[in-house]
Amino acid sequence: MTKETANPIMEVKDLFFTYPNAPEPTLKGNNLTIYENKITAMIGPSGCGKSTLLRAMNRIHDLYAGCKYEGEINLRNLENNKMENTLNLKKENQLIGLRQKVGMIFQKPTPFPMSIYDNVAYGLRLKGIKSKSELDGRVEKALKEAAIWKEAKERLGHSAMGLSGGQQQRLCIARSVALKPEVLLFDEPTSALDPISTGAIEELISELKKDVTVVIVTHNMQQASRLSDYTTFMYLGDIIEFGNTEKIFLSPEQKLTEDYITGRFG
């Protein structure tokens, strides 16, 4: 772990988030820094706001009208190295641009009802890539990066619905990776999978960190400690503690963190 070179890529500052028609904010002034090419794990009891925070980071909440944000979620612009507040983005194509940079993988695999090839090509086509040879190349590369090329190469034209759950999840990762995102957000990506598929996905995620920054929500303490460089513990909409994974798991500063990690509640 090379703490010295850690470089912030996203910064959440005093973030309040309120769901439509909710009486009070779900996120209550969160502050969090996400470091480039590191894996940050988010842990905490059910309902504490992990998904809510994660989904604010690529503004997927905006799919539903009436969500309120206050504060800042900054993303570093890799061209000029300046932090830019993503909450200032208003137009649909600005948000599209954001989501191409900050991708997301969900708990349940979400293959589209089309062929394996088209699943991966879909985001690329949305981006305006039309050339068949470029698509072919990038689809193959993405499938290789997501460690599913071997299983998929003979059946690229077959429906993605015919893959197993774990394969579907890796296909979804391939689909996101194909867009060359800067950050990938994972919301409990293995909780619907068997242990072997889980192992494959974990291995894949640690490989990915060479090229992208990863934020992963998990309920699995072993997964968080195995996989992540940093860990953040959330409770009732607050970020209670953030730090090096080793530190959080071995000598947390907050009593609450310790109680949660040692399984005393949650």
Add this chain to the structure above:
Amino acid sequence: MNRLILNKIILALSTLSAFVGIGFLFWILATLTYKGISSIQLSTFTNDLVEGGIRNLLVGQFMMALLATVVAVPLGVMAGIYLREYGGEKRMTMVIRNLSDIMTSAPSIVIGVFVFAFLVEPFGTFNGWAGSVALAIMMLPIIIGTTDNMLALVPKELREAGIALGGSKHKIVLQIVLKAAKVGVTTGILLSFARIIGETAPLLFTSANNQFFTMDMSGQFPSLTVSIYNLATYPDEASRELAWAASFILTAIVLFINLVGRFVTRNKH
């Protein structure tokens, strides 16, 4: 009383009811098949009504039904998409959804009378266009309802995954969500078609009937269903035989479309 005996009585009663129901159904189908087939000749298909055949009736019925489909499918599917994907929980959405549900069970004669007032009376003549419009109005709520319900079955994660890949909402709706619901939506369209292809009431006051072959929808227009209704009341044997033949053919068509509808769904789920 002993519970086992009660159980047996109820079982016996429900079995009996089932047999009565199925018995009548078979009786109808058997009579229809017997009388229908014995009345069918080659000339039934090649002659028009004036010459004792149903050629013009079949063509007329399908023309009106297909035109109705061409109008009702895009309108209905788009309305269903609006309700489910864009309507949200607004009061207006609820009102439209409920009205459409009510329309599904509106008596078809009422729709016929409504179209009569708008498209027949002002023009002074029964016409095929009016018949088509009446059929389209009957199809619309069925298509809206199934589209709406089938889209509701598509998990929201699929929409979110599309958005997370950088899609705009309308692209995700059209290219992914609608595709995921394709089978159900298609079935709804087929079933709505099967529903209107056998309707008499909406045509009775709109297209009325025509003995001759015609493609001109601005005048009285031939249809199987209205002709069956008329023929069955005529005193002569030949007319009634033709009515049986037409009824049998109509039933076969409706059955066939329903079977196709079921086959399509079964294969995909």
